[in-house]
Amino acid sequence: MLNVLFIEDDAIETMKLNRTVSKLQLKHKITEAKNGEEALAFLRSDEVLPDIILLDLNMPKMSGIEFLGILKEDPILKYLPTIVLTTSENRADLLECYRIGIAGYVIKPLKYEDYEIKMASVFTYWECNELVKA
Amino acid sequence: MENKEIVLLKKALERQKKARKQAENILEKKSKELYDTLIQLKEANRILENLLDDESSQMGNVFVNMVDPYIVMDLKGKMIKMNTAAEEFLGYTIEDDILLSDLVHPEYKEYSKNSFSALYATGVIKRFRPRIFTKEKGLKYIEINGSIIKDSSGKSIAAQGVLRDITYESEMKSLLDLQRKRLNIIVENSPLGILLTVKGELIKSNKTIQEMLGYSEDELMVLQTQDFISLESLKASQELRDEMYAGNIHHFSLNKKYLRKNGTFFSAKTTVNAVHNNKGLLEYEVALIEDITNELELEEEKIQLVKDLESSNKGLQEYAHIVSHDLKSPLRSISALTTWMYEDYKDKLDDNGVFNLKMMQEKVESMDKLIDGILKYSTIKSDNLDNSSVDVNEVVKEITDIIYIPDHVRVVAVNTLPTIFADRTKIHQLIQNFLSNAVVHIEQKNGLVEVGCVERPKYWEFSIKDNGVGIPKEYHEKIFKIFQSIGNKERSTGIGLSIVKKIIDLYEGKVWLESEIGKGTTFFFTLKKQK
Numbered sequence: 001m002l003n004v005l006f007i008e009d010d011a012i013e014t015m016k017l018n019r020t021v022s023k024l025q026l027k028h029k030i031t032e033a034k035n036g037e038e039a040l041a042f043l044r045s046d047e048v049l050p051d052i053i054l055l056d057l058n059m060p061k062m063s064g065i066e067f068l069g070i071l072k073e074d075p076i077l078k079y080l081p082t083i084v085l086t087t088s089e090n091r092a093d094l095l096e097c098y099r100i101g102i103a104g105y106v107i108k109p110l111k112y113e114d115y116e117i118k119m120a121s122v123f124t125y126w127e128c129n130e131l132v133k134a
Numbered sequence: 135m136e137n138k139e140i141v142l143l144k145k146a147l148e149r150q151k152k153a154r155k156q157a158e159n160i161l162e163k164k165s166k167e168l169y170d171t172l173i174q175l176k177e178a179n180r181i182l183e184n185l186l187d188d189e190s191s192q193m194g195n196v197f198v199n200m201v202d203p204y205i206v207m208d209l210k211g212k213m214i215k216m217n218t219a220a221e222e223f224l225g226y227t228i229e230d231d232i233l234l235s236d237l238v239h240p241e242y243k244e245y246s247k248n249s250f251s252a253l254y255a256t257g258v259i260k261r262f263r264p265r266i267f268t269k270e271k272g273l274k275y276i277e278i279n280g281s282i283i284k285d286s287s288g289k290s291i292a293a294q295g296v297l298r299d300i301t302y303e304s305e306m307k308s309l310l311d312l313q314r315k316r317l318n319i320i321v322e323n324s325p326l327g328i329l330l331t332v333k334g335e336l337i338k339s340n341k342t343i344q345e346m347l348g349y350s351e352d353e354l355m356v357l358q359t360q361d362f363i364s365l366e367s368l369k370a371s372q373e374l375r376d377e378m379y380a381g382n383i384h385h386f387s388l389n390k391k392y393l394r395k396n397g398t399f400f401s402a403k404t405t406v407n408a409v410h411n412n413k414g415l416l417e418y419e420v421a422l423i424e425d426i427t428n429e430l431e432l433e434e435e436k437i438q439l440v441k442d443l444e445s446s447n448k449g450l451q452e453y454a455h456i457v458s459h460d461l462k463s464p465l466r467s468i469s470a471l472t473t474w475m476y477e478d479y480k481d482k483l484d485d486n487g488v489f490n491l492k493m494m495q496e497k498v499e500s501m502d503k504l505i506d507g508i509l510k511y512s513t514i515k516s517d518n519l520d521n522s523s524v525d526v527n528e529v530v531k532e533i534t535d536i537i538y539i540p541d542h543v544r545v546v547a548v549n550t551l552p553t554i555f556a557d558r559t560k561i562h563q564l565i566q567n568f569l570s571n572a573v574v575h576i577e578q579k580n581g582l583v584e585v586g587c588v589e590r591p592k593y594w595e596f597s598i599k600d601n602g603v604g605i606p607k608e609y610h611e612k613i614f615k616i617f618q619s620i621g622n623k624e625r626s627t628g629i630g631l632s633i634v635k636k637i638i639d640l641y642e643g644k645v646w647l648e649s650e651i652g653k654g655t656t657f658f659f660t661l662k663k664q665k
Contacts (some may be wrong), residue, residue: 012466012467012470015470016470051276058460086459087459088455090459092452109466110465113473115466
């Protein structure tokens with residue numbers, strides 16, 4: 001079971017993830033954050049740190065890339081594997097994310113069915129990984 | 135006896151007297167003869183002396199044997215003696231009885247006369263330069279140096295002179311003068327400023343540099359270089375000049391800053407060339423100065439423009455990405471919601487509802503593709519066109535399968551379309567834009583869109599004809615500008631025709647249209663055949 005921090009401003013995207021998790025009967029714990037600031041507040045609270053972060057890039061106020069930058073500057077938080085989940089196929093974004101440091105870059109497909117398949121793979125993959133664990 | 139004796143004596147005396155008289159007469163006669171002889175001898179001597187004088191003036195020198203023509207004239211100017219060289223040069227001998235003045239060119243007669251008057255007055259003639267007609271060699275330019283010959287009594291009897299042919303010399307001189315004049319014309323009319331310096335001292339400047347600097351020639355001559363060249367430029371050129379003086383380089387070029395008389399500066403490209411004398415020493419420095427203030431300004435402007443363009447291009451690409459993201463996100467939501475609608479309510483939906491949901495999915499998909507296409511297009515430049523053989527018939531088929539075509543509209547190809555060498559995606563985008571525009575603007579019952587192509591020597595000329603509403607003349611240019619939609623249909627994005635224009639530009643083609651309100655529109659476009 002993964003402890004997942006899901007940073008996403010779009011309500012339907014959140015619904016998509018939750019629906020996917022429940023439909024696939026996955027036991028992962030999903031913590032939702034509506035933007036970068038909220039996510040940082042959570043990470044810096046007394047809550048247990050997540051195993052992985054799923055990060056949207058295009059968000060109001062603090063963008064995903066800005067959040068990523070702050071995260072990787074933090075001596076502890078920088079160890080959190082962060083997977084970018086975005087519709088942006090902008091190569092400049094992709095390069096910048098890998099430069100700062102990410103654990104994956106997943107493009108949101110158009111069709112929900114494809115989304116399910118992709119997310120299932122992402123979760124399966126991370127279940128196979130040894131995680132830092134706080 | 136005495137008387138007889140006296141008579142005898144008297145007779146003898148008489149005889150003696152006679153004899154003496156006779157002797158005296160003889161003596162007188164003889165001494166007259168002697169005197170005459172003496173006079174004759176004296177005269178002879180004098181003539182001899184004169185002759186000797188003449189000989190000495192004529193022969194004493196080496197004139198006879200010299201290479202230069204030598205002549206002796208009497209006081210009337212008649213040639214009385216010529217050496218071989220003179221005979222050869224003039225083509226006459228003294229037997230021809232010629233006067234020097236006969237040979238002189240009419241224009242030089244007056245000059246000649248004056249010169250000879252001077253000769254008679256002073257006894258010498260120097261650098262007398264007439265033009266004369268020689269017998270065989272034509273008109274020659276000569277120089278005569280000569281003097282008056284006097285007899286022993288100091289009376290002028292003749293004039294002698296040495297001729298020198300200066301025709302070549304004078305031709306050279308006039309040629310040189312001409313060349314100097316021409317050179318000056320070039321120098322003075324050169325668009326480049328020219329400065330000639332010797333050991334750093336200015337010795338010549340042309341009009342151009344005088345005008346550039348605002349100094350007159352005289353003002354410039356008394357200036358030091360630091361008075362009109364900035365110190366930093368002088369420093370910069372000093373090193374190069376040292377190299378030049380050391381013989382390591384023969385010229386150098388650099389941009390110098392010049393100071394005008396009015397205190398303002400200008401930048402000029404300055405090329406300095408070393409001119410060496412025949413001993414190989416650097417004698418002159420020639421500086422060619424080209425005012426490049428405008429060029430520098432233009433260059434800077436250009437750099438700035440390119441920068442601006444780059445940043446605006448980059449901005450535009452960023453913009454395209456953001457817009458596409460913002461468009462694609464809601465599409466994803468719609469797609470998800472549609473799927474869920476089906477998943478959650480499939481039991482409650484009738485066939486029509488299921489079909490509509492499926493249609494919704496399809497339209498969302500094609501819109502997503504369109505957004506992708508636009509995004510890709512906006513990031514693609516002419517240098518990464520992916521050209522291959524493209525069957526336009528297939529492309530039209532694909533498009534008619536994808537796009538929304540109202541039921542009353544038919545899309546037909548009026549002839550078999552060609553297979554062209556181009557970027558498939560671009561051609562697809564191109565024709566799709568024309569077709570989707572055409573099909574939605576038809577209000578007639580039987581809508582017809584006809585695609586055709588005519589082959590031209592260097593181009594393919596395509597046409598897309600519809601029987602739609604037509605486009606007012608005033609929009610014919612406007613519609614190719616980005617986001618200019620003139621339709622009132624929801625499908626008009628206003629981006630289509632600007633994309634069309636851009637793709638056609640990539641293939642060095644043209645696009646134009648003919649339209650009649652209420653009857654229809656025909657778009658024409660050409661694509662250059664690729665090699």
